[in-house]
Structures are given as C-alpha cells and as structure tokens.
Amino acid sequence: MGDFIERSKFSCALGGALSTIAAIPKAVPIVHASGGCAAALSGTYNLSAGYRGVGYCGGNMIPTSNISQSHIVFGGEEKLVGQIESTLKYIKGDIYIVVTGCQTEIIGDDAVSIAARYRDQNVIGVNTPGFLGNTLRGYDAILSALVKGIITKKEQKDPKTINLLGIVPGHDVFYRGNIAHLTDILSKIGVKVNSFFGDGESVEKIKGYGDASLSVVLSETAGQITAKQFETTHGIPFVTTELPIGPKASERFLHLIAEKLGIEKEIVDQVVETETKYFYSYLERIVDVAADLDFQRYVAAFTDSYYAYPIVDFVSEELGWIPHFVSINDIQDAKKQEAYAKKFEALTSRTKPQVIFEDKVGLAKKKLRASWPYNHNQKYYDALGPLYIIGSVVERDLANDYGAGFLTVAFPVSNRAVLNKGYAGFRGALSLVEDLLTNLVASR
C-alpha cells in the first residue's frame, strides 16, 4: 500500500467527497465525523484551488455531527440521526449526502443505513473515511453512489449523450472552465454532455444521466470506479482518454468520441478545421514576440497523471517546446506507471522526456537535478535552460532556483485566482498560452 508522502498534493477521501459535493448544484453534505474535519477540508479547496470558495454549503456551514470522546466509546449514530433531521429542516438543498470521517468508520457507525431511512427526502449516505484513500477516491465514492442510488435506470439511451468523468472538482482547479470548453466543442459535433458540475447542471438533470450511451473518462486515476458503476448499473460502456488541450489533442478527442458514437467523420473534420483556424488566428498574435525573444523552452512538468501528458503534449506538439522531464505523483502501480510513461513516446519532439513517478517532493527535485549533466565548472557548459516549470505552487521555489519560467496548473494552486478559466479544447489552450507567456513577459 501507499508509502509516506512529502508535501502531499491531495487531501483524503472525505476531502475529495466534500470538494465533489460542493461542485454539485444545491447539494448539501452532512458530515458524520469530529467537528473540525469538514471545515478544514473544505478550507483546503477554498484556499488551494485557485480560491474556489467554500461553495453553496461549505466551510463552517457544513452540518456535522461533531463526534467527540464519548461518542467514540458509546457510538455516534444517535447524533447523526439528529443532524440529518435538523439539516433537512434548516438547510435548503436538492440532495443531502451523508459522508463519514475516520472516527465514525473505525467505531463502526452505520451511517449509510441511517441515511437510507431518509431516502424519500433525497438523502443518501456514502462511506468516505480519510483512510480510504486520497481526494480522487472520495470523488469516485460520491459519484458512484449517485450513479447507483439516484440516477434513474433508462432502457432507452440517447445515442449522442455522453457522461464526462475524471474531472475532479477542486483537484482540477480549472474544472468548470474545462467542462465548459469540452461541452462546447462536443456540442459542435452534436454531442450532449452530462458533466455533473458544468454550467446549467442540477440534481434533477443528474437523475436523468442514465440515458447516456457512453462514459468518457479523462483520467487513469479518477472516474474509473464511477465509469464501471455506470456500466454495471446502467449498461453504459466507457472509454478512457486524456484531457484534450490544443487543436491536435482536441482533434484526436473528437474523432474518438465520434467513432464511439457513430458520428460521421466529416462533421468532426469540419469542426476541427474551423476551430483550428480560430486557434491559430489568435496564436498568431504571439508569433512575433515568441520569435524575437526566443521563447522556446525546456519543459519540466510536476503534476498528476490527469494533467501530465495533456500539458506536455500541448507544449511539445503545438508550441514546439522541448519536453525534458515529467514527474507524476498519483500512479503507484508499476504496470500502470509503465503504460503511462509509454504515452510520451508518441511525442514528435526529437527529445523525449524522462518520466518519473514520485510523490516525495524532495526526491522529485533531486531527480530533476540528476536528469542533466552537472556543471563541473568547465568553460563551456550546456545548461538545462531556458527552462519552464509547469506544476503546482509547491514547485515555485524550485522554479526560482533554476531561474525558470513558472506556471501553476495542477493542485495546489494558491498563487492565482481562477474563475471561469479552463485549458481544455481549442479555446482553452489559448488561455494556457496566454498564461505561459504572461509569466515570461511579466517583468517587462
């Protein structure tokens, strides 16, 4: 099982659950745990996810059973019952999700059964103790419970509707912007997206997600469990791909979806052509400065697997930067690591990146240092530079040490405020270029 982690870029399963619930419109969490868990975990995503805020019923507002010493001995189920009943009276919500912390799971409280008693009042229960796993595990716990518990079974599928999974709210700091961009390009080829968290979603709409004919998972480490749940409960098959960033990746993405849904290739080609033209009509603006100031960079990426390949693919295949080093923190299984590292062989850059899997920040830094010949004070030294580090705020000092350009994309992001921005698709990639280059010209 998992080793210790230095400067973890995850919270626990309960944290992931709360962050996920906060992204579902008018969803209210009821936390069966000690008093501090809910506000602290909600605070993590408020402050470390581009100042996303606590949401509709987050932070200190979260109803909590406030388990303490005596409940650890005598059990806290009674307290939970009281909390559910008063929450139903005092907090407006379209769905109430009872989630559990470590304390109540260890003592064996059956929160899920208690929640089930209130099923007719839109209450469901999910086991989400911190020790179950990280943020991503909490995301899957909540979504698969919704898939199993509240999404209506439909025999009749809509051939052009998909479920979009793997975009973890808060953990993907740009989740709303990314969903908006993907919904937009998919609508252009006639595909409707069930996104759980996108603009215009609601619990009512989520209940109808059983009509999709495909689930698309954009991550190897999140959404897989939910996709399987969709498959077993609703008979919806799934496909795993990457978050598409930029014209080439988006083109691959649209073709994959179109093929799976039986949409004519010509429709996709048409959209890709228009959108690529749009992309380059804007990218053109930075051509002069990029050339005159020599903006080609070596790239070192420190992210989770959700962002690692998509980002490196974009800067390599679209911007022509040199992918040098990729450090990924969320895949532990050796076989899966190998498969993931293989993806980078598809890059057309002559230099292929060194790909490592490391969740101890200190060791990741050391490995970057070891990835390039040392300076032995020789007269001529081919340095690792100019370098651009794409990662999280944790890598800020590292970027400083290398005098590298620096952009925070992966969680935690606490050095920038993010509202509706996203990097996915054709148009999101323009925002990414803006941000990458803004940091290079910021001092001018």
Next chain:
Amino acid sequence: MPVKLNENLKYNFLAADEPPVRDERVGGCIAYCGSCSCLQGDFKSGCAQAQNRRFSQSGGCQLGLAVGIINSLTRAVTIIHSPLGCCSGLAGSAGVRKTSRLSRGLTAEEQTFIHTNMDELDVVSGGLDKLKRAIRYADEEYHPEVISIVNGCVPGIIGADIDAVVRELEPQISARLVPIHCEGFKSRFVSSGYDAANHGILKYLIRDPQEYPQLTEEAQIKYDFQKKFRTSRTVNIFNVGSNSNGDEVELSRLVSALGLIPKVVPLNSTVDDLDHLGEAALNVSICATHDDYLLGHLKERYGTEYLLDVLPIGINCTNTWIRKIAAHFHLEKEAERLIEQENKELREAIAPFVEELKGKKIFVGGGETRILTTADFYKSIGMELVGIKAHNLDRFVENLLNDIDDPNLTVEVAAGQPAEELNTLSKLKPDIYIGHAGANGWVTKLGIPNIPLFGAPINYMGYSGAFELARRAARALKNTNFSKNIGKYVGHPLTKEWMDLDPNENIVQGSRF
C-alpha cells in the same frame, strides 16, 4: 473584584505523554445564545458550561492549532501521522510560511511536511513503520533542528504509540523529536491544541542552554554580570499564530519604551531561542487562552514570574497591559508618562475615523479574548456594540465578561456555527461585522460589510493596531457595494424556518458531549 485568570490551575503535567484536554483542565461553555446579563449568571452557576446544540455545523480541530505553533519553528519538519486529509491545507500555503518569515526578517524557508498517509491497512497495524521511515527520511534529507510528529484521530483511536517511536529513534536522529498529541475527537475546545503543542515544546524541545567557555576570569565575571543584568530586564512576549509582525514590532516598541528588553517567542523561534526561554525576568502573555499552560510550566521550571491578563488590543486594554508589565518592574511612573503620550497622539490620529464610525452598529465574532478586547475598543470610540459571538467562553475571559456594562447585549457562544450567527445578524442588522476567518464570507453573503478580526500582514495590537482597527472599519464603510451585490445575487442556504427561529431554541441543556 477581578480574579487571577488561572487561580488554582496546576502546571505539573510534563511527566505525562500528553496534556489533559481543556475540557478537563479548564472547562468552559461551547453553546449559548442570550443576553449578556443572563450569561454572566449562567456562567457563574455553571449552567452555561453544560449546554450543547441540536443542529450543529463544522467548527475547528485542535490539530490545526497545534500544527500552527509547532510548524512555525525555524528549521522544522512536521510529520502528520494520519491519512492525507489532516493538514492538507498546508499544501496550498507554500508561500504563507515564507512571507511570514520574511516579514520578520528571518531567512525564507520552504514549507516541508510529510504525511504518513495512513490507509486501511495502517488502521489495523498502526502505520508505525511508515512513521519511522518518514522520520529517518526527514532527518537525512533536510537535517532539520526539529521533527515534530503530529498525531491524528486514526492513530489516536487505535492507540498507535508514537511516544515509543520517539523514544526508540531519538538516539539515532540528529534533530530533536517531538510527539504532539492533538487528536481532533478528544476535545470540544480547539484551544486544547495550544496545550498539546506547548506540552511538546516544554517536554521535548527545551534543553539546558549551552554555555560558551570564557577565556579569562575577568571576562567570565563580566559575561556573567552582563547576562544577569540582561535577564533582569528581559521580557518574553509570547506571540500567537494570529498576530502579525506588525503586532510584534508594536508590542516590542512599548516594552522597550519602558526601558526593558523585549524578546518575542515561541513562534518562529529556533531551538536555541527555546533553550534560552528561562533568561527573562517576566513572561508576558498576549492571549491567556493561548498560553497559560506554557507560562505556568515555565514558572515551575525556571521560576520566572508571568503575566496572564488582557490582550493588548484597543486603547484601554493596551494601557492595562503596559501598566501590568510596568508594575512588575516598579516602573509605574514611566508607564503613566508613556500611556499619556501615546493616548494623546493616538486619539488625535483616529479623530477623523471616529467621526465616521460614531453611532454605527458593530458585531464582533471570533476567539474569546480577541473579540472582547476588539469590541471594547470600538465601543470606546463611540460605536454601538450590538452583539458578540465567541468560539467558546472560559475562565480566561471572566473578567472581561464581567466588565461589559450592557446587560442586554446579545452574546452567542459557538465555534463556527454560521447558521446561528447569520440568524442573529439578520435580526441585529449591524452596519459592520468583524469576524474570524471562515465566517466573513457567510456574512458577506448575508449582505453585511465586514473586515477580518485578524490577519497575517495586518497590525491589530497596541496603539498602532488601534489606529489600524479604526482606519480599516472606516474604509470598509466607504463603499459597501460588494457585500450588497453578493447578498442580493448569491445568498446563503439557510431556510426561512431557520432564520425565523429564536437561535436559543437550538440550544439544549446537558446533552451528552
């Protein structure tokens, strides 16, 4: 007659692995809604302390507060023995530690922390092997002066013995190891976390200071004399996580003005600073809720007298704080001269703000000592105090509480619990709210303009802090469009049934905690 805040409290807990939680050691009230006069009575009779609430929301966790202290130390690595959620907020505060240290003129340090990442297997096994490896890793990679091991709920419930790990590894590790017992479920009072961290500092970090050999007998005599003199004039000011460098500079200035030598400890200290904690004539608290445990035990260890009184916020309380320090050194006359001069200058400076703020209604929410002193300041400049809300109430504010001369003042006691607060605020309709982090956002959603009760870069304490308090409140009222817009277009999730309820109906007597 004002009583000594820690009358009859004992400070002899260092033989134990962990301190008693505040529930046992101090006690206090965690749930109350009513008028000030009722509370004063109920607090004396003990009824207020026996209350709980039906509908409850998330509050705080003592682990966060303990880490706030222990993780501030210079060249320290914190190991959180728990699943990944506890302290996950540290991930995004990479720059906070750095800016806080740079603001104090200290070297920039990265925020290094390790999670033992306890999973389902570790719930069975205790995860102590992982913990040992993490300790060795921290020592080898970073050579820190301090490695603290912070115990979360999971090892706390299953009884994983981190103290045994510390005893076992201590001889092999160059850093000083300190286990901190701050499991969230153990206490209803987050302030237990302060005691947990201070217990660790007292028991594991403070060692006898190294004396450097002198060359000659004459030099030795001179050295000893200087040291004795310096110690006789030194005042340790005990800082807290919520105070800024500006606060420390201001309080140090006031102590210096009396001709004394200020030293600010223990946050951001090196282990060397901690070793020399005993070299002071007086230990001065700025917040009794924070550090009675530390000061009490330091008296036991070094015999250093200490002052546990008022938080120096606002004019009256800062005056009192200075007078009490001065009295210890028989500097009463000097103190009065200083106070007279400072008060005169300050009152002239805040006059334009006072003009703006006079008669405006204000509500203050947050930690007990800070809200009572902050409220006292705003009241003293002519604002109308309509209510206060404390996380909890205990003996450390009994004097301040008894000083409130408005029997009908609305008092709420609740850690977090924004529902109760929003209910009260919607009835009291203050012009401005001042509150603890986490509450202000909800108050904005109610449409009420607000400013934070504390904040890392902001000066709140001493006379310059009083100036800031007045200046900020006046500024906030210059344009209140943001809260108006948010109140109108965003709102809060509470039902009409709740908002119409008397919040006191949510309070129950004697329910099991």
